[in-house]
Amino acid sequence: MNSAGPAAIQTLQQAVQEAVNRYVARNPRSAAAADDAARAMPGGNTRSSLFHRPFPLRMAQGAGCRLRDVDGHDYIDLLGEFTSGIAGHSPEPILTAIRDALADGINLSAHNMLEARLAAGLCARFPSIDLIRFANSGTEANLMALATARAFTGRHKVVVFENAYHGGLLAFGPGGLRVAVPHDYAILPYNDKDAAESYFARHGAEVAAVLVEPMLGAGGCVPGDPEFLSLLARLARHHEAILIFDEVQTSRLSAGGRQALLGMTPDMTTIGKYFGGGLAFGAFGGRADLMAQYDPRQAGALMHAGTFNNNTLAMAAGLAALEHVVTPDALDRINALGDAMRGSLNALFAEQGAPFHVTGLGSIMNIHPVPATGAEAGLLRDLIFFDLLERGFFIASRGLIALSVPIGPAEMSAFADAVRDILIARRGVLGQAVPSAPR
Ligand SMILES: Cc1ncc(COP(=O)(O)O)c(C=O)c1O
Known part of the structure; x- marks a missing residue:
């Protein structure tokens, strides 16, 4: 697998830094809450998987497959409480x-x-x-x-x-x-x-x-x-x-x-x-x-x-x-939705020559950078994560997506549009980052 050269990594670093700067500017209440939390918990954290730099969001409310953070931004929740929240928020x-x-x-x-x-x-x-x-x-x-x-x-x-x-x-x-x-x-x-x-x-x-x-x-x-x-x-x-x-x-x-x-x-x-x-x-x-x-x-x-x-x-x-x-029918429906989503995301990454691929089964999946390790892997992971947040889609910083029962085709197609949008907007950065993804 080819790796990105130093110039490409620098471009990627700049793009991630800009995305992070916008994230920080958009989320002052989450930032302040993270600082406060760090006075009583190591790193402000009591659940390792939730942490990412510079600070994770604090959510205020959830309904169905939607979340609102403490700064008032709305998200489609594609993380589904790390697979646990399959029922959605409070049915x-x-x-x-x-x-x-x-x-x-x-x-x-x-x-x-x-x-x-x-x-x-x-x-x-x-x-x-x-x-x-x-x-x-x-x-x-x-x-x-x-x-x-x-x-x-x-x-x-x-x-x-x-x-x-x-x-x-x-x-x-x-x-x-x-x-x-x-x-x-x-x-x-x-x-x-x-x-x-x-x-x-x-x-x-x-x-x-x-x-x-x-x-x-x-x-x-x-x-x-x-x-x-x-x-x-x-x-x-x-x-x-x-x-x-x-x-x-x-x-x-x-x-x-x-x-x-x-x-x-x-x-x-x-x-x-x-x-x-x-x-x-x-x-x-x-x-x-x-x-x-x-x-x-x-x-x-x-x-x-x-x-x-x-x-x-x-x-x-x-x-x-x-x-x-969590009935057999509901599980069949979201697992079919997940299979279709994984297929279309992988097709999209291939079509756009983007250095990502998706693994998983049914309604559980993970977006991975290609290649999986090295300096650019973390940067690619960050780039798609912060870009998705900015467009109103909440996934895990490590790339995990777990669909919940309230999610339907409308949310799926909005997500596919957002991913396409990101890949097109970031073509310059991504094109340089990794010469080719495995197919
Ligand atoms: C496969 C698997 N086993 C066990 C656990 C632990 O479950 P809990 O977080 O409820 O302790 C998890 C949690 O994510 C898991 O994914």
């Missing part, structure tokens, strides 16, 4: 369910009548989940799934993959490992069948669990190769290790997640995000014999406590989302 069935739950009392010091209904609905969606338990985040769900596998197998090794993200304490990209919960990890390259085979040939008998995202999400929307995922299932079965699909993101790719699309049944599955209807939520489930370890009627049952595991608000919101918003 009526979820609001009603939360209001009803509030009216009945926040948490009741006991079981409530919502938790088993949510559990049954989720077991029905995912054939791999015979029994399920709730937690408060996807991170916690994955921590519990690993603990379940270790307790069941009596083994210690945990196979994970480079650039995988399973939560704040289980991240295997840059900056993740130093704060990861200290399991005995083997961190293998994703989609590399030879590496997996060779690792299992040497250590298969020691492996408790293989934890894998069917598509790397935070790692850049890299779809798992079906043959790679099937190989992991075969290796795990052969070596009696537990295969855990982290479907915290990919469970939205069909009513039964990516596992249904692949016709696979992992031993365990973790989910979260939208199945809490926008409130804090996670869940882990799987084979009855694995989950039965937690059956408190059994002597020696494993412990899994948690004050908020069955909190009434998340149970009510999750149930409303499952039954009324």
Whole structure:
């Protein structure tokens, strides 16, 4: 892959600096709020993925697929709360369910009548989940799934993959490992069948669990190769290790997640995000014999406590989302929209000779610079991000787009027009930046 020369990088730097200057001038309230926040939080941040320079926006309101920032600018929200906000901003069935739950009392010091209904609905969606338990985040769900596998197998090794993200304490990209919960990890390259085979040939008998995202999400929307995922299932079965699909993101790719699309049944599955209807939520489930370890009627049952595991608000919101918003039809519709959008963006980048491409599956995707690394990669990423913000489209600074149910063809075509507009307006800068994108 060719890289841009120093002159081209300088032009790109200038263009990004000008875009950033306009961003700073447009957003004085967000800037002041970021400064204030930094007095009480490191870098003003309590959620790493939200940070970008010079400071991230503060949003004031959301409705449907629209956002308004504290300086009064409106955006079409194409980030969808990093895949979690699939229902859009506060749809009526979820609001009603939360209001009803509030009216009945926040948490009741006991079981409530919502938790088993949510559990049954989720077991029905995912054939791999015979029994399920709730937690408060996807991170916690994955921590519990690993603990379940270790307790069941009596083994210690945990196979994970480079650039995988399973939560704040289980991240295997840059900056993740130093704060990861200290399991005995083997961190293998994703989609590399030879590496997996060779690792299992040497250590298969020691492996408790293989934890894998069917598509790397935070790692850049890299779809798992079906043959790679099937190989992991075969290796795990052969070596009696537990295969855990982290479907915290990919469970939205069909009513039964990516596992249904692949016709696979992992031993365990973790989910979260939208199945809490926008409130804090996670869940882990799987084979009855694995989950039965937690059956408190059994002597020696494993412990899994948690004050908020069955909190009434998340149970009510999750149930409303499952039954009324994140329906199989709605998922099919936005996944088809996402497939079409990815296709047309890639066609547009090709047509304009622009150094970008889009990866992903269904309604989840990531715009990447070409080439992926080096000085110009960050500049290209920044350029399209700030230019999109200026035109009223909110995506992640790293290029993530996750469609939500309220998004329709009108928003899609407005976005395609904006991207075309940017590529044309920036032709001089982009044309020099990278001689050719891979096709
Ligand atoms: C694949 C995947 N697993 C786990 C998590 C962690 O979920 P949470 O942020 O609810 O802890 C995420 C969050 O983005 C995720 O994308």
